[in-house]
Amino acid sequence: MTAIDALSPTAQAIARAEAHGVRNYAPLPVVLRHGEGVWVTDVEGRRYLDLLAAYSALNFGHRHPRLVAAAKAQLDTLTLTSRAFHAEPLARFTEGLAELAGLDVVLPMNTGAEAVETAIKASRRWGYDVKGVAPDRARIIVADGNFHGRTTTIVSFSTDADARRGFGPFTPGFDVVPFGDLDALEAAITEDTVAFLVEPIQGEGGVIIPPEGYLAGAAAICREHGVLLIADEIQSGLGRTGETFACDHEGVTPDVLVLGKALGGGIVPVSAVVAREEVMAPITPGSHGSTFGGNPFAAAVGAEVVAMLAEGEPQARARELGPTFLEGLRALDAPDVVEVRGRGLWAGVEIAGARTGKECCYALLEQGVLAKETHETTLRFAPPLIISDPELDEALARVGRALA
Numbered sequence: 001m002t003a004i005d006a007l008s009p010t011a012q013a014i015a016r017a018e019a020h021g022v023r024n025y026a027p028l029p030v031v032l033r034h035g036e037g038v039w040v041t042d043v044e045g046r047r048y049l050d051l052l053a054a055y056s057a058l059n060f061g062h063r064h065p066r067l068v069a070a071a072k073a074q075l076d077t078l079t080l081t082s083r084a085f086h087a088e089p090l091a092r093f094t095e096g097l098a099e100l101a102g103l104d105v106v107l108p109m110n111t112g113a114e115a116v117e118t119a120i121k122a123s124r125r126w127g128y129d130v131k132g133v134a135p136d137r138a139r140i141i142v143a144d145g146n147f148h149g150r151t152t153t154i155v156s157f158s159t160d161a162d163a164r165r166g167f168g169p170f171t172p173g174f175d176v177v178p179f180g181d182l183d184a185l186e187a188a189i190t191e192d193t194v195a196f197l198v199e200p201i202q203g204e205g206g207v208i209i210p211p212e213g214y215l216a217g218a219a220a221i222c223r224e225h226g227v228l229l230i231a232d233e234i235q236s237g238l239g240r241t242g243e244t245f246a247c248d249h250e251g252v253t254p255d256v257l258v259l260g261k262a263l264g265g266g267i268v269p270v271s272a273v274v275a276r277e278e279v280m281a282p283i284t285p286g287s288h289g290s291t292f293g294g295n296p297f298a299a300a301v302g303a304e305v306v307a308m309l310a311e312g313e314p315q316a317r318a319r320e321l322g323p324t325f326l327e328g329l330r331a332l333d334a335p336d337v338v339e340v341r342g343r344g345l346w347a348g349v350e351i352a353g354a355r356t357g358k359e360c361c362y363a364l365l366e367q368g369v370l371a372k373e374t375h376e377t378t379l380r381f382a383p384p385l386i387i388s389d390p391e392l393d394e395a396l397a398r399v400g401r402a403l404a
């Protein structure tokens with residue numbers, strides 16, 4: 001028997017994963033084997049309520065039967081073609097998503113960061129070809145505390161030192177303004193500004209909700225100055241906040257909507273940029289693409305996600321359960337909790353006390369709850385939107401015990 005054989009199944013799996021896997025994450029010490037709905041089971045048979053839901057990529061829960069059926073049907077038909085040829089599911093996906101978003105055209109990609117990159121490239125090209133910005137002068141305004149992904153260009157305008165350290169030289173052309181500050185946005189606009197890229201609610205930033213009227217105000221300023229409003233709804237969109245998109249709370253349709261995470265139904269990476277026709281017109285064959293973007297398997301799953309959202313049930317659940325969830329968190333007898341922010345089934349719980357956010361996550365794990373801190377002092381909860389009333393009560397009871 002080797003030393004590794006003497007370890008528990010959990011410790012064995014972690015030792016093996018760490019032997020050859022780069023440690024760019026620091027996962028909690030739990031090894032998951034099975035998921036269904038809101039629940040996951042680890043290799044030792046312990047069950048947990050998944051209140052992270054893969055940062056909202058699992059808005060419809062683990063292995064939603066309708067999404068799994070769509071995926072299986074497509075697996076038995078056609079999986080990959082490349083975009084050198086047409087394949088049937090993509091049209092269903094783009095038609096449905098454009099209609100859901102109230103916009104004209106859809107450019108499919110895979111990960112969130114790729115979709116953000118796509119929006120950056122498209123808005124720069126629109127700036128040169130349509131707005132008339134001088135060559136290589138285009139600038140994009142972003143918000144302090146943003147999180148838009150991990151590529152070299154995207155970390156170029158991150159304000160998080162950990163995300164940037166050691167990764168320069170950075171891509172130029174970005175201006176950072178305080179999140180929630182409309183005067184600063186307007187003051188930062190110049191004749192070279194092509195876009196304002198913003199998360200309607202900052203997710204990784206700690207579920208930070210801007211002042212009422214911020215998005216509507218930003219949309220008006222952008223319209224007045226001929227600047228594109230790009231809403232990154234990769235985390236906030238697709239039902240999470242109780243509306244299809246977080247922008248809907250202020251009646252705003254952005255020029256460009258960036259989506260990912262839940263668009264893949266918890267099955268496959270699917271992201272997309274949805275925009276007005278004019279914005280994407282300068283994107284011509286050969287100028288941008290992805291081998292896997294819009295592949296038949298991803299498009300079939302994405303089309304089913306869009307169909308579910310078009311029926312409205314996930315948004316309605318988030319709207320119905322959101323107040324119970326947020327009030328329930330606020331009512332906990334939890335000495336380290338200083339603030340609970342949120343919208344729909346999405347909460348940021350601010351911790352300031354004896355325990356760090358990470359220590360709270362360990363306490364949650366012991367109570368059979370999976371969650372993750374962000375920025376050390378915020379616990380982020382984003383249960384699958386299919387959570388039942390009794391499951392939500394159970395979740396609140398467990399969180400209460402962990403944070404008592």
Ligand SMILES: Cc1ncc(COP(=O)(O)O)c(C=O)c1O
Binds near residue numbers: 149199234261
């Ligand atoms: C708002 C936002 N944009 C972009 C991303 C990047 O997505 P991905 O990790 O799929 O590249 C994330 C991921 O957390 C996000 O929350």
